Amino acid sequence: MDDVLAIRNLSIAFSTDYGPVHAVRGVSFSVPRNKVVGVVGESGCGKTTVISAAMGLLANNADIEGGEVMFEGRNLLGLSEPELREVRGERITMVFQDPMTAQNPVISIGRQMVDIQYRRRNLNKRQKRDAAIAMLRRVGIPDPETRIDSFPHELSGGMRQRLSIAMALMMHPALLIADEPTTALDVTMEGQIIHLLRELQAELVASVLFVSHNLGLVAELCDEVVVMYAGEVVEKGTCHDIFHRPSHPYTRALLDCDPARVLERTARLPTIPGDLPDLHEPPRGCVFVERCPAALERCAGSxxxxxxxxxxxxxxxxLLDVGPAARN
Ligand SMILES: Nc1ncnc2c1ncn2[C@@H]1O[C@H](COP(=O)(O)OP(=O)(O)OP(=O)(O)O)[C@@H](O)[C@H]1O
Ligand code: SF4
Ligand SMILES: [Mg+2]
Structure with a gap:
């Protein structure tokens, strides 16, 4: 398999005053080359924790308890900070929910985009500036020759997110990670950004790991989908598998028995009765048992x-233990 990123058996805990929070447990999935993979799940399911580990950007109180994150043949979890810095920002780049996280407010857009290209020693400053203007134009920022000399805060929210995408793609990364990149935007802009990501992904032959609450956007953008619940992967497959043949009761609950509903762009996760389990003490059996309408006797124990x-x-x-007849 030609995977750009392979996360294997990843477990992460956060230490807190009330003891460790076992936020991610035994997570495995991969991002194939030139595919868009979506990670979906309710708030607190561990989506950001998983991708932060992949980027070496975990909070100080995080403890990686096991697993590996393989990228271009190396386990990122074993790299030193300088080695990680080389990967991050060039081979793997990120777009966050809040564009200001990635953009320096006191440095002009042009200077930031020229700085990103510091490794391109064969280009002079003028050429780097021209490359930046071309990228700004490509992401749909109007009048890029003028805009390049402004500051990020002078742009509107949607334009700032386009700028984040331009900055993230400037060095042609192998993998773009986007964590809720459109959550702060209105529906129209959200749709535009999703289309832009899809176009650029195909054009630049990059892989994308897209994290979202929004199943409609995931359905629109992604080739494969990973469903997380309470720190575990409960189901994964192609977009078609997940939206048309969901097999886990949590996925089914998310789809609310009606795939057509979530295929609308504006659809958000439906509310499922009950709460996530307390991750200080994750359940011994199935993580979804307390909310599962189909729970069997053995579910709580193993x-x-x-x-x-x-x-x-x-x-x-x-439910899948006993053969296809019992699945529905
Ligand atoms: N630094 C931290 N210290 C303690 N607990 C943390 C820390 N960061 C995250 N957590 C906990 O880890 C779990 C997973 O959080 P995470 O932010 O990864 O979820 P998420 O799926 O990205 O949620 P959202 O959709 O709200 O962004 C949650 O229970 C959260 O409270
Ligand atoms: S509680 Fe049982 S039936 Fe429900 S999701 Fe978990 S394992 Fe499946
Ligand atoms: Mg998150």
Whole structure:
């Protein structure tokens, strides 16, 4: 398999005054070359924690308890900070929910975009500036020759997010990670940014790891989908597998039994009765047992194993133990 990123058996805990929070447990999934993979799940499911680990950007109180994050043949979890810095920002780049996280407010857009290209020793400053203008134009920022000399805060929210994308793609990374990149935007701008990402991904032959609450956007943008619940991957597969043949009760609850609903761009996660389990003490059996309408007796006592349902379709649920007849 030609995977750009492969996360294997990743477990992360945060230390807190009330003891460790076991935020991510045994997470495995990959991002194939030139594909867009979406990670979806309710707030607090561990989406940001997983991708922060991949970028070496975890909070200080995080402890990586096990697993690996393989990228271009190296385990990123074993790299030193200088080695990671080389990967981050060039081979892997990020777009955040709040564009200001990535943009320096007191340095002009042009200077920031020229600085990103510091490794391009064969180009002079003028050429780097021209490359930056071309990229600003490509992401749809009007009048880039003038805009390049302004500051990020002088742009509107949607334009700032376009700028983030331009900066993230400037050095042609192998992987772009986007964590809720459109959550702060209105629906029209959200749609525009998603289309832009899809176009640029195809044009620049990059892989994208896209994290979102919004199943509609995931359905529109992604080739493959990873469903997380309470720190675990409960189901993963192609977009078609997840939206048309969901096999885990949590995925089904998210889809609310009606895939057509979430395919609308504005659809948000429906509310599922109940709360996430307390991750100080994750359940012994299935993580979803307290909210699962289909729970069996064995679900509370033993964790379900991962079942293979198709070439890339996997789900972890005891309902799958007993064969296809019991699945529906
Ligand atoms: N620095 C931290 N210290 C303690 N707990 C943390 C820390 N960061 C995250 N957590 C906890 O880890 C769990 C996973 O959080 P994470 O932010 O990864 O979820 P998420 O899926 O990205 O949620 P959202 O959709 O709201 O962004 C949550 O229970 C959260 O409270
Ligand atoms: S293992 Fe049991 S509790 Fe968990 S999702 Fe499947 S049926 Fe529900
Ligand atoms: Mg998050």
């Amino acid at each position: 964790p379900p194993r991962e079942h293979t349902l198709g070439p890339t379709h996997r789900a972890s649920c005891h």
